[in-house]
Structure formats: C-alpha cells, structure tokens
Amino acid sequence: MARAVTNQRKTVNTVVAWAIGLLIFFPVLWTVLTSFKTEAEAIADPPLFFFFNWTLENYSVVQERSDYMRYLWNSVVIAGCSTLVGIVVAIPAAWSMAFVPSRRTKDVLLWMLSTKMLPAVGVLYPIYLIFIELGLLDTRVGLVIVMMLINLPIIVWMLYTYFREIPGEILEAARMDGAPLRNEIVYVLTPMAVPGIASTVLLNFILAWNEAFWTLNLTAAKAGPLTAFIASYSSPEGLFYAKLSAASTMAIAPILILGWFSQKQLVRGLTFGAVK
Amino acid sequence: MGRIVLDKVEKNFGEVTVIPPLDLEIEDGEFVVFVGPSGCGKSTLLRLIAGLEDVTGGAIRIDGEDATAVPPAKRGLAMVFQSYALYPHMTVRKNISFPLRMAKLDKAEQDRRVEQAAAVLNLTEYLDRRPGQLSGGQRQRVAIGRAIVREPGAFLFDEPLSNLDAALRVGMRLEISELHERLKTTMIYVTHDQVEAMTMADKIVVLQAGRIEQVGSPLELYRAPRNRFVAGFIGSPKMNFLEGPEAAKRDAQTIGVRPEHIAPSPSEGMWKGRIGVSEHLGSDTFFHVHMEGYANPITVRSGGEVAMHHGDTIYLTPDAERIYRFDDKGLRIV
Amino acid sequence: MATEHSRSAARLMMAPAVFLLLVWMLVPLTMTLYFSLKRYLPLRGGDLGWVGLDNYVRFVTSSSFWPSVQTTLIIVGGVLLITVVLGVFLALLLDQPMWGQGIVRILVIAPFFVMPTVSALVWKNMLMDPVNGLFAHLWKFFGLAPVEWLSQAPIFSIVLIVSWQWLPFATLILLTAMQSLDSEQLEAAEMDGASPFARFGHIVLPHLGQAITIVILIQTIFLLSIFAEIFVTTQGSFGTRTLTYLIFQRVLESQNVGLGSAGGVYAIILANIVALFLMRIVGKNLDA
Numbered sequence: 001m002a003r004a005v006t007n008q009r010k011t012v013n014t015v016v017a018w019a020i021g022l023l024i025f026f027p028v029l030w031t032v033l034t035s036f037k038t039e040a041e042a043i044a045d046p047p048l049f050f051f052f053n054w055t056l057e058n059y060s061v062v063q064e065r066s067d068y069m070r071y072l073w074n075s076v077v078i079a080g081c082s083t084l085v086g087i088v089v090a091i092p093a094a095w096s097m098a099f100v101p102s103r104r105t106k107d108v109l110l111w112m113l114s115t116k117m118l119p120a121v122g123v124l125y126p127i128y129l130i131f132i133e134l135g136l137l138d139t140r141v142g143l144v145i146v147m148m149l150i151n152l153p154i155i156v157w158m159l160y161t162y163f164r165e166i167p168g169e170i171l172e173a174a175r176m177d178g179a180p181l182r183n184e185i186v187y188v189l190t191p192m193a194v195p196g197i198a199s200t201v202l203l204n205f206i207l208a209w210n211e212a213f214w215t216l217n218l219t220a221a222k223a224g225p226l227t228a229f230i231a232s233y234s235s236p237e238g239l240f241y242a243k244l245s246a247a248s249t250m251a252i253a254p255i256l257i258l259g260w261f262s263q264k265q266l267v268r269g270l271t272f273g274a275v276k
Numbered sequence: 277m278g279r280i281v282l283d284k285v286e287k288n289f290g291e292v293t294v295i296p297p298l299d300l301e302i303e304d305g306e307f308v309v310f311v312g313p314s315g316c317g318k319s320t321l322l323r324l325i326a327g328l329e330d331v332t333g334g335a336i337r338i339d340g341e342d343a344t345a346v347p348p349a350k351r352g353l354a355m356v357f358q359s360y361a362l363y364p365h366m367t368v369r370k371n372i373s374f375p376l377r378m379a380k381l382d383k384a385e386q387d388r389r390v391e392q393a394a395a396v397l398n399l400t401e402y403l404d405r406r407p408g409q410l411s412g413g414q415r416q417r418v419a420i421g422r423a424i425v426r427e428p429g430a431f432l433f434d435e436p437l438s439n440l441d442a443a444l445r446v447g448m449r450l451e452i453s454e455l456h457e458r459l460k461t462t463m464i465y466v467t468h469d470q471v472e473a474m475t476m477a478d479k480i481v482v483l484q485a486g487r488i489e490q491v492g493s494p495l496e497l498y499r500a501p502r503n504r505f506v507a508g509f510i511g512s513p514k515m516n517f518l519e520g521p522e523a524a525k526r527d528a529q530t531i532g533v534r535p536e537h538i539a540p541s542p543s544e545g546m547w548k549g550r551i552g553v554s555e556h557l558g559s560d561t562f563f564h565v566h567m568e569g570y571a572n573p574i575t576v577r578s579g580g581e582v583a584m585h586h587g588d589t590i591y592l593t594p595d596a597e598r599i600y601r602f603d604d605k606g607l608r609i610v
Numbered sequence: 611m612a613t614e615h616s617r618s619a620a621r622l623m624m625a626p627a628v629f630l631l632l633v634w635m636l637v638p639l640t641m642t643l644y645f646s647l648k649r650y651l652p653l654r655g656g657d658l659g660w661v662g663l664d665n666y667v668r669f670v671t672s673s674s675f676w677p678s679v680q681t682t683l684i685i686v687g688g689v690l691l692i693t694v695v696l697g698v699f700l701a702l703l704l705d706q707p708m709w710g711q712g713i714v715r716i717l718v719i720a721p722f723f724v725m726p727t728v729s730a731l732v733w734k735n736m737l738m739d740p741v742n743g744l745f746a747h748l749w750k751f752f753g754l755a756p757v758e759w760l761s762q763a764p765i766f767s768i769v770l771i772v773s774w775q776w777l778p779f780a781t782l783i784l785l786t787a788m789q790s791l792d793s794e795q796l797e798a799a800e801m802d803g804a805s806p807f808a809r810f811g812h813i814v815l816p817h818l819g820q821a822i823t824i825v826i827l828i829q830t831i832f833l834l835s836i837f838a839e840i841f842v843t844t845q846g847s848f849g850t851r852t853l854t855y856l857i858f859q860r861v862l863e864s865q866n867v868g869l870g871s872a873g874g875v876y877a878i879i880l881a882n883i884v885a886l887f888l889m890r891i892v893g894k895n896l897d898a
Contacts, residue, residue, distance in 0.1 A: 021713075031732050106893060118635065119834060173355065175349060230725065241736055263719060
C-alpha cells in the first residue's frame with residue numbers, strides 16, 4: 001500500500017529535490033552551455049546563462065585542431081574490444097561457477113575480486129616495463145588487454161549473479177535433450193541471459209571508457225583515448241573555456257546517455273551482488 | 277524398449293551417503309513411482325538414472341547394456357522436470373522440437389512429430405506462443421510434449437505436478453495415466469504424494485533415507501506393508517499406531533489399524549474414547565478420538581452423516597483381520 | 611551436484627579467466643617485490659644491486675611519506691564523510707513521492723558518468739579558477755575577494771571534486787537499499803507511536819547498515835587510488851600528494867623504481883586490509 005501523501009508535502013519534496021538535483025548537475029550543465037558560447041562570452045562577468053550567441057564553432061575547432069575523432073575512435077575501440085573479449089572469456093567461467101559450483105567456487109570468486117582491489121600504482125612500473133619490452137606502449141592492443149584484465153573480475157561477477165538466477169533445471173533439460181555443452185551455452189543459456197549480458201556489457205563499457213590511470217600512463221598521442229585527450233587540455237596553452245567545454249561535452253555525452261540506462265546494473269555490478 | 281536395472285547403485289556426496297547400495301528392476305512398459313518423504317533420495321535416484329549425476333558405485337543397465345558412463349543425452353531417456361524447465365526464449369514449437377534439432381533430424385520429420393505431439397496434448401493452437409504466455413497446465417503439457425517427440429525408451433518425471441493447483445493436478449494425473457496407456461512406454465515417476473503413487477503406479481517403490489523400504493503394486497503395499505514406515509506412509513488418512521497394553525495383548529511392540537478398518541459406535545465396542553475434532557467431508561466423517569492412556573488421538577472413518585459430536589463418548593471396534601502387528605524393529609509380524 | 615563430465619568441463623571453461631587473472635596478478639606483483647629489494651634507477655645507472663629492505667625503510671623515513679599518508683587519510687575520510695551523510699539524506703529524499711522523480715534521479719547520478727579527467731578540468735578551470743571561474747564571479751558579486759581554491763584550499767578543493775564524483779554512487783546504492791525496506795515495517799512503527807526521528811534511527815538506519823558499510827569499503831578502495839583528479843589539478847603540489855601520487859612520482863617522474871616499488875608494496879598491503887573486510891561481507895552474502 002502506497003502511503004497517502006498530501007499534495008503539500010509532495011510539493012515540498014519536489015522543490016527540494018529538484019533544487020539539489022540541479023545543483024549537483026550544474027557543473028555538467030554549465031559545461032554544455034559554455035561549449036556553445038564564444039570564448040569572450042565564456043568568461044564574461046557576470047556569467048551568461050542562456051542569452052548569448054549560440055554557436056557550434058567550438059566543436060569544429062576542437063575537431064580540426066586536435067583530431068577529436070581519432071581519440072574518440074580510440075576510446076570506442078579500447079572500451080568496446082576490452083568489454084567484448086572480457087565477455088567471451090567470462091561467460092564460460094561464470095557458467096562453471098553458477099551451475100557447477102564446487103567447494104572452491106566461493107574462494108575463486110573472492111580471489112578474482114581481490115585482484116580488482118590491487119592498487120594500480122603498485123604494479124605501475126612492471127606493467128610499464130612489460131609494455132616497453134613487448135612494444136605495447138601507446139598501442140590500442142596494449143590498452144585493450146589491460147582494460148580487459150582490470151574489468152574481468154567485475155564481468156565474471158556480474159554474469160555470475162545473473163546466471164545464478166537462471167534455474168539449473170533448464171540447462172539440465174537441454175542436456176537431456178541432447179545438447180552438447182557448446183549448444184547448451186549458445187542456444188539456451190546465452191539467449192536467456194541476454195538482459196544480464198547486455199547490462200554487463202554496458203557497465204563495463206562505461207568503466208573502461210572513464211578509466212583514467214592506465215590510459216594516462218600507458219598512452220601518448222597514438223593510442224590515447226578521450227581521457228588522455230582531455231588531460232592534454234590541462235596545460236596552460238589549452239585554456240580556452242569554450243573549446244575546453246566543447247571537448248568535454250563530446251567526451252562525456254556518449255557515456256552520459258549510456259549511463260542513464262544502466263543505473264540499476266551499476267549497483268549490482270559495483271557492489272558485487274551485495275546490494276540488490 | 278525400456279528395461280532399466282539398477283545393480284548395487286550407490287551415491288555419496290562427499291562424506292554423506294545419500295543412497296546406500298540399492299538394487300531395482302524396472303520392466304519395459306511399467307509405470308513405476310518412487311515415493312517417499314522429502315529428502316529420501318528419490319529425486320537423486322531419478323537423476324542417477326537420467327545421468328545428470330554420477331553414481332558412486334554400482335551399475336545402471338538400460339535394455340541390457342551398461343549405461344553407467346553414458347552421458348544423459350545418449351541414454352534414450354526423456355525427463356519432465358518439476359519446474360518444467362521450458363526454454364523461455366523459444367516458442368512452444370521450438371521448445372518441443374529442440375531435442376529433434378539437437379539430433380539433427382530432417383525438417384519434415386521434425387514438423388511431423390511436433391504436430392503429432394501437439395495434437396495429442398491439445399497444444400496445436402499454442403504452438404507459436406512462448407511459455408510465458410501459457411497457463412501452468414499448458415506448460416506442463418509442453419514439457420511432456422518435448423519428452424514425447426524424442427520417442428524415448430523411458431520417461432522420467434520429477435514431481436511434475438507439484439507446481440499445479442489441486443484441481444489441475446487431478447486432471448493432469450489422469451492425462452499422464454492415459455498417455456501411459458497409449459504409449460506403453462516405461463515411466464518412472466517421482467513424487468512425495470502417496471495419492472499420486474497409489475492412483476498412477478503399476479509398481480510403487482517406497483524410499484526412506486536412500487533405502488528401498490518396499491516394492492510392490494499399490495494394493496500389495498496397502499494390504500501387506502513390510503514394515504511400520506510403509507504402513508504409515510501408504511493410505512490416507514494415515515494408519516493409527518498403538519503401543520502399550522493393546523499391543524502387548526497381541527504379542528507386538530506396536531499395532532497398527534487403518535481409520536477405515538475401525539467401526540465406531542455410540543454404545544458398545546472394544547475401546548472406549550471421547551470424540552475430539554471431527555472433520556465432516558460429506559461423503560465421509562473423520563473422528564479424532566482421544567483414548568485414555570494414549571497420547572495421540574486415533575483417527576476413525578465413519579459414514580457421511582452421523583449423529584456424534586465433539587465431546588461425545590464413542591466406542592471403537594477394530595477389524596480383527598486388519599490389525600497389523602510390528603516388532604521392536606518396526607518390521608511387520610506375519 | 612553434477613557429473614564428473616560436467617565438472618571437468620567446468621574446470622576447463624574456468625581455466626582461461628583464472629589463468630589470465632593469475633598472470634595479471636602474479637607477474638607484476640613479483641616484479642614489484644623484486645624491484646623493491648633493489649636500488650634501481652633506469653636513467654641513472656639502472657640496476658645498482660640488491661639493497662635488502664633499504665627501500666622500505668627509506669620510503670617510510672623520507673620527509674614526504676607521512677605528509678602523504680596524512681593527505682591520503684584526509685581526502686579519503688573527507689570524501690567518505692560527505693558522500694555517506696549526503697548520500698543517506700539524498701536516498702531518503704529521492705525515496706519520497708514527488709513530481710519528476712526519474713529526472714531528478716538522472717540529474718543526481720550524472721556526475722558518476724563524467725570521466726575523471728573531465729570533471730577535474732571543469733572544476734579546476736570553469737568553477738575554481740580565481741580569475742574567470744564561476745566561483746570567483748560569485749564571490750565578487752557578494753563583494754568578497756576571489757579564493758585561489760587550488761592553492762589556498764587545495765585539499766578541500768580536491769575533496770569537493772571527488773565527493774561530487776562519488777556522491778551519485780553512494781546515493782544510488784543507498785537508494786536501492788532503501789527501496790528494499792518493507793514499508794509495512796515503517797507503518798507498523800508509526801502505529802506503535804514512533805516519531806519520524808525514532809523511525810529513522812531504529813528502522814531506516816539499521817536497515818541501511820550493510821549498504822553503508824559496502825559503500826564505505828568500495829569507495830575506500832577506489833579513493834585510495836584516485837589519480838586523475840590530482841594529476842589534472844595540482845600535480846601533487848600544495849600538499850595534495852597522496853600516497854598513490856607519491857609512488858607515481860617516484861616511479862615515473864624521478865624514475866626511482868626501487869623506492870617506488872617499495873611504496874607500491876605498502877599501497878598493496880593497505881588496500882588488502884580494506885579488501886579483507888569487504889570480501890568478508892561479500893562472501894557472507896554469497897552463502898545466503
């Protein structure tokens with residue numbers, strides 16, 4: 001039973017919540033607005049909110065001057081490939097742990113989680129050195145590998161929690177019906193788990209997209225994704241607010257949109273199923 | 277084709293023995309029911325036969341051939357699961373044809389068998405729906421259809437009716453019995469409900485703690501239970517057990533008498549008691565009679581309309597021929 | 611509950627994931643341990659031999675160690691305090707009936723999806739810049755002298771930026787936990803005469819207990835290794851050098867790999883202590 005609430009209280013809630021929501025969202029909003037201003041308008045005092053000459057000029061300048069598309073493409077490739085490879089490696093593992101659990105399953109899961117807890121800075125130099133030795137420094141392949149590995153525990157965990165919700169009897173039925181293991185996973189498990197797999201892909205894409213330790217330390221101009229592209233604006237010569245805003249908007253827009261779809265999965269994925 | 281022999285089959289989960297070595301023969305075309313309280317190992321036994329679990333020891337032979345190490349799909353058995361285990365993302369047609377597609381049968385043959393099964397099970401008009409759009413009874417039929425099309429050597433049913441409501445359960449019980457009459461294929465059916473066992477089985481296997489307590493036809497078990505457990509498990513309402521002087525009088529540790537084998541009377545009889553709760557079902561009346569010196573009330577069946585009520589004194593006379601005597605180990609004294 | 615066949619299949623299918631993570635964990639970890647026992651300066655002579663635990667001692671006795679620990683603790687503690695308190699408040703608020711709840715939720719969650727370099731840059735330049743930043747305009751409007759946020763209140767600024775990024779995470783998890791609270795419990799308490807504060811203290815807060823613990827543990831692990839925010843804003847100056855940043859500087863900026871690796875081992879130990887508590891909770895949940 002929903003509690004009956006007076007309109008007055010609802011109004012108060014609404015006003016307070018919207019005020020706080022807009023306050024929290026303000027930096028994002030301000031960035032987007034500024035990206036449509038001229039540089040002079042961007043630093044005008046008093047600040048201009050809506051009444052300025054809306055222009056798209058910054059976007060074309062950013063693209064021309066810094067080759068935004070290349071960074072964007074790097075981000076897409078790195079986040080996309082690392083997620084896909086991770087999923088392909090993780091589905092069989094999650095299948096095993098969810099449907100053929102043994103006494104060690106729990107330990108393996110927790111151990112995987114513990115690798116995620118390894119502070120990146122603790123292994124920075126070894127990875128750096130290995131990358132130099134193997135010629136992976138500033139390559140997309142190198143970053144795909146690292147992103148895949150740092151997100152693999154989360155992917156396995158998320159898939160595991162989704163798979164556990166699928167009754168094992170259905171897979172046994174497939175086995176009785178003569179499906180070999182490969183068919184069991186391809187024709188029965190995977191289609192049933194599509195929503196779970198999609199959520200997992202989405203969340204890990206976002207995490208890989210926003211990762212900003214390895215991308216900053218292992219790339220330069222060639223394989224740098226958007227995180228590195230934006231960081232390059234922190235140097236003084238890049239300080240043009242409108243252009244900075246345009247670049248920022250372009251870097252976060254795709255993920256903001258994806259992110260709004262994945263609110264629920266975020267909770268499950270980042271708490272390892274401990275909060276549902 | 278479906279003679280199944282279990283030879284000293286044994287199952288342990290780690291240290292825990294679920295099924296101590298056990299022998300059982302199931303004849304071709306028989307309807308066998310495994311019955312017992314929950315946790316008695318009946319489902320495990322079925323899964324061993326299906327091949328979904330490995331046996332720890334012993335051998336399973338199907339039609340004379342050793343199937344102990346044969347994977348489930350190759351045993352020629354079909355299983356209907358408790359949850360139906362339908363593939364939610366496939367239509368009814370795809371569900372039913374799944375085993376045929378896995379066996380790579382040609383399309384025409386697949387269609388023929390699916391249509392035939394659908395006709396038998398009244399599913400023809402639902403073939404293009406998904407399981408989520410079907411009622412419980414229809415889902416049950418799809419699960420059975422998926423089993424039929426394989427033309428298996430034997431059907432395995434794992435508590436298939438326990439998710440249905442009471443009215444539907446009676447209907448499905450009849451349908452499965454009819455199916456057996458028509459196909460004459462071996463069926464092994466697991467349930468904890470002794471009514472299902474009694475009404476459907478050619479042969480009942482009563483299990484407790486992984487051991488077979490008794491094997492026999494429903495009436496054999498009813499008339500001649502081997503021990504106290506079977507006597508108490510088969511029959512509804514349950515058999516009354518009395519210890520103490522009445523048992524001693526008959527040279528037994530315990531005596532048992534079924535509610536339907538006791539004649540009640542308001543005026544005279546062998547035992548005297550007082551009526552507690554009485555359940556009026558219309559066709560029958562069950563009295564729970566409290567007797568001096570016995571902790572548990574005795575259940576007695578009487579005719580539908582009787583003029584005896586709560587608190588009345590009642591006299592009971594057991595049918596002397598139908599008093600079962602058990603020794604201190606619970607075995608029946610014959 | 612399965613056959614030997616499916617168990618061996620399971621082992622085989624788990625192998626790639628386990629192998630990859632094992633390599634990913636063991637190889638760099640062993641190398642870090644190895645370097646931490648050496649005097650190793652790639653740009654100044656390379657491998658200068660074994661030094662035992664010298665690096666470990668030097669790392670903790672260097673003048674930058676304790677300040678960096680202090681900075682780390684203040685940043686982590688500050689962010690935790692802000693995000694948990696505000697997170698509980700926001701979760702309570704967003705759980706109330708209102709118009710446009712979905713949109714408000716989206717507004718509140720948005721910062722989590724902003725990549726760290728962007729949020730650091732936006733805050734640093736467009737909000738906190740002492741000349742052209744929005745805060746400067748605001749301060750001037752009220753007749754105050756603009757604050758040079760990143761040099762005058764550097765740690766506060768970083769706490770503010772990081773809290774802004776992590777508040778959505780705390781809110782979202784606490785809101786999810788809140789929604790699993792049986793509303794009949796609250797109604798029963800109301801019938802029993804509990805005031806709103808009593809209901810919050812006796813029912814809501816205990817219900818959120820586990821979620822709060824999880825928020826604290828997970829955030830701690832991520833916050834211990836925040837990097838981009840400092841890299842973009844202060845580069846570790848003005849007393850904002852955290853343990854993570856100190857190690858980064860030792861390894862890549864001053865190329866003292868031995869010393870940095872010893873620091874890395876400390877960081878790993880620190881993270882593992884927190885992780886141990888987290889895993890105990892997660893593990894318990896796994897059994898249920």
